Amino acid sequence: MRALCWxxxxxxxxxxxxxxxxxxxxxxxxxxRASSVCGSDLHLINGYxxxxxxxxxxxxxxxxxxxxxxxxVRRHRVGDRVVVGSVVACGGCWYCRTEQYSLCDNxxxxxxxxxxxxxxxxxxxxxxxxxxxxxxxxxAEYIRVPFGDVGAFPVPDGVxxxxxxxxxxxxxxxxxxxxxxxxxxxxxxxxxxxxxVGQMAARSAQLLGAERVxxxxxxxxxxxxxxxxxxxxxxxxxxxxxxxxxxxLTAGRGPDACIEAVGMESHDVGAAxxxxxxxxxxxxxxxxxxxxxxxxxxxxxxxxxxxVGVYAGLIDKFPxxxxxxxxxxxxxGQMHAQRYIxxxxxxxxxxxxxxxxxxxxxxxxxxxAEGYELFExxxxxxxxxxxxx
Amino acid sequence: xxxxTRWALLGVTAATAVGVGRTVARRRHRHQPERQNGWYVVxxxxxxxxxxxxxxxxxxxxxxxxxxxVGWAVLEQLDxxxxxxxxxxxxxxxxxxxxxxxxxxxxxxxxxVEDGPVPQExxxxxxxxxQGRGTEIRAELRYRSGPLRRAFGLVTSHEPxxxxxxTLRRVKALIECGQVIDTRxxxxxxxxxxxxxxxxxxxxxxxxxxx
Ligand SMILES: NC(=O)c1ccc[n+]([C@@H]2O[C@H](COP(=O)([O-])OP(=O)(O)OC[C@H]3O[C@@H](n4cnc5c(N)ncnc54)[C@H](O)[C@@H]3O)[C@@H](O)[C@H]2O)c1
Ligand SMILES: [Zn+2]
Ligand SMILES: [Zn+2]
Numbered sequence: 001m002r003a004l005c006w007x008x009x010x011x012x013x014x015x016x017x018x019x020x021x022x023x024x025x026x027x028x029x030x031x032x033r034a035s036s037v038c039g040s041d042l043h044l045i046n047g048y049x050x051x052x053x054x055x056x057x058x059x060x061x062x063x064x065x066x067x068x069x070x071x072x073v074r075r076h077r078v079g080d081r082v083v084v085g086s087v088v089a090c091g092g093c094w095y096c097r098t099e100q101y102s103l104c105d106n107x108x109x110x111x112x113x114x115x116x117x118x119x120x121x122x123x124x125x126x127x128x129x130x131x132x133x134x135x136x137x138x139x140a141e142y143i144r145v146p147f148g149d150v151g152a153f154p155v156p157d158g159v160x161x162x163x164x165x166x167x168x169x170x171x172x173x174x175x176x177x178x179x180x181x182x183x184x185x186x187x188x189x190x191x192x193x194x195x196x197v198g199q200m201a202a203r204s205a206q207l208l209g210a211e212r213v214x215x216x217x218x219x220x221x222x223x224x225x226x227x228x229x230x231x232x233x234x235x236x237x238x239x240x241x242x243x244x245x246x247x248x249l250t251a252g253r254g255p256d257a258c259i260e261a262v263g264m265e266s267h268d269v270g271a272a273x274x275x276x277x278x279x280x281x282x283x284x285x286x287x288x289x290x291x292x293x294x295x296x297x298x299x300x301x302x303x304x305x306x307x308v309g310v311y312a313g314l315i316d317k318f319p320x321x322x323x324x325x326x327x328x329x330x331x332x333g334q335m336h337a338q339r340y341i342x343x344x345x346x347x348x349x350x351x352x353x354x355x356x357x358x359x360x361x362x363x364x365x366x367x368x369a370e371g372y373e374l375f376e377x378x379x380x381x382x383x384x385x386x387x388x389x
Numbered sequence: 390x391x392x393x394t395r396w397a398l399l400g401v402t403a404a405t406a407v408g409v410g411r412t413v414a415r416r417r418h419r420h421q422p423e424r425q426n427g428w429y430v431v432x433x434x435x436x437x438x439x440x441x442x443x444x445x446x447x448x449x450x451x452x453x454x455x456x457x458x459v460g461w462a463v464l465e466q467l468d469x470x471x472x473x474x475x476x477x478x479x480x481x482x483x484x485x486x487x488x489x490x491x492x493x494x495x496x497x498x499x500x501x502v503e504d505g506p507v508p509q510e511x512x513x514x515x516x517x518x519x520q521g522r523g524t525e526i527r528a529e530l531r532y533r534s535g536p537l538r539r540a541f542g543l544v545t546s547h548e549p550x551x552x553x554x555x556t557l558r559r560v561k562a563l564i565e566c567g568q569v570i571d572t573r574x575x576x577x578x579x580x581x582x583x584x585x586x587x588x589x590x591x592x593x594x595x596x597x598x599x600x
Binding site: 001002005007013015016018019020023024025026051053054055056057072088091092093094097103106107108109110111112113124130131134135136140141144146147252315 | 411436455465522558561562565567568569570571572575576577578579580583584587590591593595596
């Protein structure tokens with residue numbers, strides 16, 4: 001079959017690879033119908049999330065059709081149209097039982113790397129390097145989905161592929177980001193990063209009761225789309241002093257909750273950014289934390305900072321003093337896909353969230369490398385390239 | 390970059406390197422296995438999200454245990470309390486070792502390797518985990534190491550310890566979700582040579598942990 005493979009830092013190519021096989025009772029094989037790019041892939045492609053190996057198949061946000069089931073599979077049949085959560089969860093450990101699926105104890109068969117780096121190993125993730133289990137990804141004609149009964153969900157009729165594909169990752173991540181904020185109604189929420197994840201977080205915050213959502217980015221087209229599709233206020237950080245603007249927009253209080261949906265390749269204008277880039281490229285710090293710092297500084301006293309942008313290692317100039325003395329709540333994590341997907345599919349079917357507009361660039365799998373280039377450089381209004389094998 | 394910044398950067402690097410070096414050294418030290426009368430002793434534990442009976446049930450359910458051990462060990466029941474285990478280590482050219490397992494009471498068993506590359510004995514105890522979080526499997530392993538290996542400091546890479554952690558993790562996975570996940574031989578665009586190199590990396594990332 002054909003698959004989009006990582007061939008070294010910044011290098012991607014479509015190759016002929018063997019087809020996956022059912023290897024365990026709970027496995028299902030899915031013929032991929034739509035597989036999206038995600039901001040996390042950029043961290044992998046660019047070598048900031050470690051442990052990629054030449055030939056690894058990328059992709060973790062996808063949907064498709066079940067073509068084979070292991071003997072232990074109960075909830076799926078051949079021919080079912082399913083969407084699959086990016087995070088692999090066994091369904092049987094304490095973390096899975098308490099719906100903290102991205103912390104599953106048993107789904108990363110190669111836990112040593114992350115145990116050394118982080119003290120414990122979280123769940124495996126499909127197509128997400130050998131630190132996250134070494135699973136083959138979804139930018140391919142077929143993919144093996146372990147624990148198929150836990151990770152795959154039937155798609156409601158009438159919801160198009162290029163919309164439901166985001167129930168795999170961007171929607172549950174955005175929902176969790178908003179869920180972390182503990183909204184009770186009427187809050188002002190600020191969201192850093194107007195990518196797919198940030199936009200889904202903004203919509204989720206509205207559905208969970210936020211009265212106003214303010215979005216921060218530097219790409220005018222992304223901000224305009226968010227304003228238009230989600231109904232947010234916007235700040236362009238390349239033109240405006242963000243902290244100043246947020247204070248003014250909230251009459252001095254600061255946002256009740258700040259969501260960070262940017263991640264470790266955060267960009268900035270000014271001197272501190274140069275310092276962070278130098279340190280990151282010399283690996284003196286692994287992550288560039290501009291937007292996290294800003295979120296902490298901007299947040300109102302006693303508010304919540306919710307981080308879903310991905311970080312891997314160490315940062316410096318982390319304003320712990322601000323967080324401590326303002327009594328902030330910090331929440332963060334990889335999303336618990338399986339916890340949110342069924343509810344999100346209902347909302348999708350009911351039209352409460354419509355993520356279809358994120359699929360700005362549907363492309364054949366063969367143009368995968370091009371799709372990533374458009375996505376990384378945010379060219380041609382690209383929010384997400386969705387590959388069709 | 391001014392000279393000043395360069396020095397500052399260098400200083401940070403040096404401090405980091407020394408700091409990391411220290412931590413690593415301290416850790417190495419901490420993880421030297423304890424010695425007792427010529428035996429190396431390691432203790433490892435794992436928490437299984439099932440009540441104690443279910444964990445005991447796993448050990449005594451021949452079918453599931455065989456399934457768990459398929460390919461690398463055969464169990465033979467000697468009498469009510471005793472089993473013989475014959476295992477083959479595929480990573481070590483198929484070396485065979487035999488162990489006798491004795492059940493001492495509810496939730497306690499011990500084993501002794503009678504014939505194998507490394508003299509070894511061990512004990513497993515089950516205890517209820519707090520807050521209804523299932524069962525703690527606590528294992529203690531004693532092994533001897535040859536004089537040559539000791540001279541070369543090879544005990545620091547104490548394989549029996551790695552193997553013990555690996556086994557505990559496998560047992561936990563088998564009880565909790567009925568399988569040990571494996572991503573080797575998943576599709577990739579690698580050549581056979583690249584795949585071989587990647588398998589070596591996988592092996593390293595699979596064994597041990599929490600070092
Ligand atoms: N926690 C999870 O489970 C999870 C799941 C999916 C994605 N993610 C992460 O979420 C993040 C966003 O993903 P995405 O797919 O939307 O990526 P994306 O690249 O489409 O969007 C990131 C956006 O952040 C903007 N940005 C960069 N620097 C900024 C700054 N200083 N302030 C404000 N905005 C800034 C960029 O211009 C871009 O529009 C990534 O880090 C990704 O790894 C996390
Ligand atoms: Zn993702
Ligand atoms: Zn689990």
